Amino acid sequence: MHVPNIFIYVKAKTYKEISLFLCHKLCLFMKTTSNIPLLFILICTVLIVIPSCQKEKRGELKRIWYNGSYNRDFNDLNELHLTAAKKLGIEPVSSREEAEHASKKMKEIKTGKYYEVEKLTHSIPYLVPEAAKLLEDIGKNFQDTLYNHNASLYKVKVTSVTRTVDDIKGLRKTNINSSENSAHLFGTTFDISWVRYTKIDEKDTLDIDSERLKMVLAMVLRDLQKEERCYVKHERKQGCFHITVRK
Numbered sequence: 001m002h003v004p005n006i007f008i009y010v011k012a013k014t015y016k017e018i019s020l021f022l023c024h025k026l027c028l029f030m031k032t033t034s035n036i037p038l039l040f041i042l043i044c045t046v047l048i049v050i051p052s053c054q055k056e057k058r059g060e061l062k063r064i065w066y067n068g069s070y071n072r073d074f075n076d077l078n079e080l081h082l083t084a085a086k087k088l089g090i091e092p093v094s095s096r097e098e099a100e101h102a103s104k105k106m107k108e109i110k111t112g113k114y115y116e117v118e119k120l121t122h123s124i125p126y127l128v129p130e131a132a133k134l135l136e137d138i139g140k141n142f143q144d145t146l147y148n149h150n151a152s153l154y155k156v157k158v159t160s161v162t163r164t165v166d167d168i169k170g171l172r173k174t175n176i177n178s179s180e181n182s183a184h185l186f187g188t189t190f191d192i193s194w195v196r197y198t199k200i201d202e203k204d205t206l207d208i209d210s211e212r213l214k215m216v217l218a219m220v221l222r223d224l225q226k227e228e229r230c231y232v233k234h235e236r237k238q239g240c241f242h243i244t245v246r247k
Contacts, residue, residue: 061206062149066215073222074241076231081183081244084231088130088245089186094165099124106162106187107132114139115156116198122171123161128187131245134230135190138243141220152206154213155198159240160184160191183244191240192217217241 090106093099106126111117114136117125127135135158143153163171163184183189194214199207221232221241233242 059150061151064149064212064215066218070218070234074232074234076233080231084244084246085183085186085188089128089188092165092185096164099164109135114143115158117158122167123163126162126187131188134245138220142217145216145219151208152204153200155200156217157193157196157198158190159193162187189244191242193240195239
């Protein structure tokens with residue numbers, strides 16, 4: 001009587017839910033029954049059903065297309081970035097030594113489930129809490145969108161975060177386009193590469209090229225932009241999206 005109920009449940013639930021359900025039912029049944037044959041059948045059911053549900057078949061890859069223009073859609077001027085940065089951010093600091101004190105007001109960002117922090121040469125991996133939350137939401141929404149397109153999952157790459165005045169001076173020696181009056185000074189701004197991504201499961205044989213991944217990232221950023229959560233600038237030469245949190 002118990003076994004058919006389990007199979008009905010299995011048809012309608014995910015692997016995680018099935019596992020929890022069957023383990024729970026098995027524990028209860030073991031405490032309340034002396035019917036050894038039925039208990040044996042139930043244990044076999046658990047051992048057979050759970051492994052068969054571990055890998056859900058992925059559907060056919062859906063077409064990935066960004067219906068817009070990167071340069072037009074992501075052209076928020078530096079003045080907008082600065083206004084938001086000064087409103088939500090920290091006071092700019094001159095050096096890395098001063099940054100250690102300022103970092104107490106910010107959240108350290110590390111490579112995790114949704115994004116990868118590249119080796120930083122001219123910035124430190126700290127953001128104000130609102131910006132850190134925005135970054136995590138971008139990474140999560142990016143993966144959710146890939147999943148909804150039946151694509152392999154990737155992580156976005158963070159290439160630059162909070163800069164000190166000394167960092168910007170050093171950066172300007174090699175990058176003349178770098179602005180002295182940068183939103184990166186306030187702990188509210190970060191750059192995400194639209195060229196490089198990290199594949200989560202290297203055993204997954206389905207590869208998504210960087211151009212389509214850029215389209216997915218653009219979809220995510222446009223949605224967050226419409227929600228007034230961020231300002232975004234498409235940086236062509238640097239190969240990144242320059243992003244500042246708004247709220």
